[in-house]
Amino acid sequence: MSREWPLWEVFIRGQHGLSHRHVGSLHAPDAEMAIRNARDVYTRRNEGVSIWVVKAVDITATSPGEKGPLFEPSNDKIYRHPTFFNIPDEVGAM
Amino acid sequence: MKADSDLFEFLLRMGDNTLVLGHRVSEWCGHSPVLEEDIALANVALDLIGQTRMWLDFAGDVEGKGRDADALAFRRDVWDFRNILLVERPNGNFGDTLMRQFLFDAWYHAILSRLAGSSDDRIAAIAAKAVKEAAYHLERSADLVVRLGDGTTESHAKMQAALDDFWPYTGEMFAADTIDTSLTSRGVIPNLAEVRDEWDETVNRVLADATLEIPDGTYQHKGGKQGTHTEHLGHILTEMQFLQRAYPDASW
Numbered sequence: 001m002s003r004e005w006p007l008w009e010v011f012i013r014g015q016h017g018l019s020h021r022h023v024g025s026l027h028a029p030d031a032e033m034a035i036r037n038a039r040d041v042y043t044r045r046n047e048g049v050s051i052w053v054v055k056a057v058d059i060t061a062t063s064p065g066e067k068g069p070l071f072e073p074s075n076d077k078i079y080r081h082p083t084f085f086n087i088p089d090e091v092g093a094m
Numbered sequence: 095m096k097a098d099s100d101l102f103e104f105l106l107r108m109g110d111n112t113l114v115l116g117h118r119v120s121e122w123c124g125h126s127p128v129l130e131e132d133i134a135l136a137n138v139a140l141d142l143i144g145q146t147r148m149w150l151d152f153a154g155d156v157e158g159k160g161r162d163a164d165a166l167a168f169r170r171d172v173w174d175f176r177n178i179l180l181v182e183r184p185n186g187n188f189g190d191t192l193m194r195q196f197l198f199d200a201w202y203h204a205i206l207s208r209l210a211g212s213s214d215d216r217i218a219a220i221a222a223k224a225v226k227e228a229a230y231h232l233e234r235s236a237d238l239v240v241r242l243g244d245g246t247t248e249s250h251a252k253m254q255a256a257l258d259d260f261w262p263y264t265g266e267m268f269a270a271d272t273i274d275t276s277l278t279s280r281g282v283i284p285n286l287a288e289v290r291d292e293w294d295e296t297v298n299r300v301l302a303d304a305t306l307e308i309p310d311g312t313y314q315h316k317g318g319k320q321g322t323h324t325e326h327l328g329h330i331l332t333e334m335q336f337l338q339r340a341y342p343d344a345s346w
Contacts, residue, residue, distance in 0.1 A: 005128070026130050029241075036234060037130040040137050 007056040008034040010041075012048035020052050028053075100273045101214070102156045103176060104283060106166070107319055109149030110177035113167055114327065115198060116142030117334050118185055127188055134234065138195070141227040148220045168338035172321075172328050179318040180263035182327045186256065189242055189249065193256035196239045196300065199232035201267045204292040205284065213281035236300045243304025250305065257301070258309050265314030267293070 005027040011020035023042050028034035034053040043051070062070060074080065119139035126132035150163035161169075180198060185191045206228050209221035243253040268290040270278070277283045301308060317323070337344060 027128065028130065032237075036237075037134065039230075040134040041130060044137060 005029050008038075008053045009056050009059060010034075010038040011052040011054070012038075012042060013050035014048055016049060020050065023047075025056060097158050098156055100276050101282065102153055103273050104277055105149050105153035105156060105217075106174075106176040107178075109146050109153055109163070109166070110175045111181050111198075111202070112142040112149065113146040114175070114177045114330060115181035115195075116140075116146060117330055118181065118183075119191070119195070121185055122191065131188075135191075138231055138234075141231065145220070145224045145227070148224070152216055152220065164338075168335045172323050172331060174321060175318075175323060175327060175331075176321060177318055177323075177327075178263070178266045179315050179324055180260060180266065182318070182324060182330060183260065183263060184326060186259070187252060189252040190256040190259065192235055192238050192242065193253060194260050195231070196235035197260055197264050197297070199228060199235050200293050200296040200300075201264075201289065203228040203232045204289045204296070205286075208284035208289065212283065217282065232296075236296075239300055239306075240304045243301070243306045253304065254306050257306050261309045262311065262313055263315050266316045266318060269314070269316055269319070271319065 006029075007025055008028055008031075009025050010023050012023050013020045026034065026037050026041055028037050031053060035051055038051045038053055042048070116139045119135055119142065122132065122135045123139070124132065126135055146167065147163045150166045154161040154163065154166055180194060183194060185194075203225065206221045206225040210218055210225055212218040212221065239253065242249040244250070245253075268286045270286045274283065274286055278285050298308075
């Protein structure tokens with residue numbers, strides 16, 4: 001078994017109402033210490049109100065090699081963006 | 095009006111504790127076992143130095159001779175410092191530093207939470223602000239003491255040795271002299287016996303979880319609060335005060 005502490009990915013909610021955003025990663029022996037380390041490494045300048053940590057090995061990611069089949073088909077389908085509607089002023093900010 | 099010398103002494107004790115421990119902890123910067131601990135320790139040091147400014151600025155105001163926190167931190171000699179001997183002990187290994195921090199944090203948090211109700215409004219305000227930082231420091235140092243104490247055979251042995259070394263320096267935190275008893279009767283500071291009860295409770299619980307044994311010996315060092323220090327403080331000051339001594343009033 002590796003003597004290195006596992007890698008954790010850190011997600012921070014900047015303020016209430018926003019979603020958690022990935023801010024970086026760190027090493028820690030378990031989740032509790034990962035949260036503490038994240039507090040010390042990533043929230044020193046009042047960046048957040050909530051922290052999530054998840055083991056990096058538990059994240060399944062898309063492979064860069066699959067970029068073509070996964071993402072290119074949507075490149076030329078601009079009609080999927082809801083930009084062709086006239087929004088009445090009364091609706092306000094969307 | 096005559097300066098309140100008891101209050102001045104007490105504020106020096108608080109500010110010198112955080113100043114000297116903050117400086118000690120900052121010596122780890124760039125040397126910790128892992129990056130995350132390095133940053134965490136530096137944060138603790140910065141919190142302590144920040145609190146020093148509040149304690150020593152107030153001390154300077156009480157003294158009324160125009161000295162601010164910088165003048166008190168950088169222009170006094172060893173015998174004018176009022177920190178307890180525990181905080182000037184050398185860092186030793188990482189476990190030693192954490193044990194010293196835990197023993198201090200348990201006291202500091204206990205006294206700050208009571209000082210938040212001080213009859214002196216400015217002390218109450220400083221304590222209310224500092225106690226949140228101290229609560230995190232205590233949570234962190236207690237957790238690490240348990241992890242290392244109840245860890246491997248080697249980490250357990252190192253933590254037990256650290257506890258044995260520092261234990262004789264803990265009694266000074268609760269040894270009330272006439273300054274303490276006078277301020278307690280005025281409602282400025284809590285009764286140190288009450289602080290000791292909370293400290294005992296915290297320390298007994300955490301050390302039991304850490305599978306560490308409190309040493310039997312009853313001998314306790316003292317003198318720091320009255321200005322009698324070990325040789326270590328002089329070495330700290332030579333480094334900490336060098337710039338102000340070599341280039342007085344230097345600015346950039």
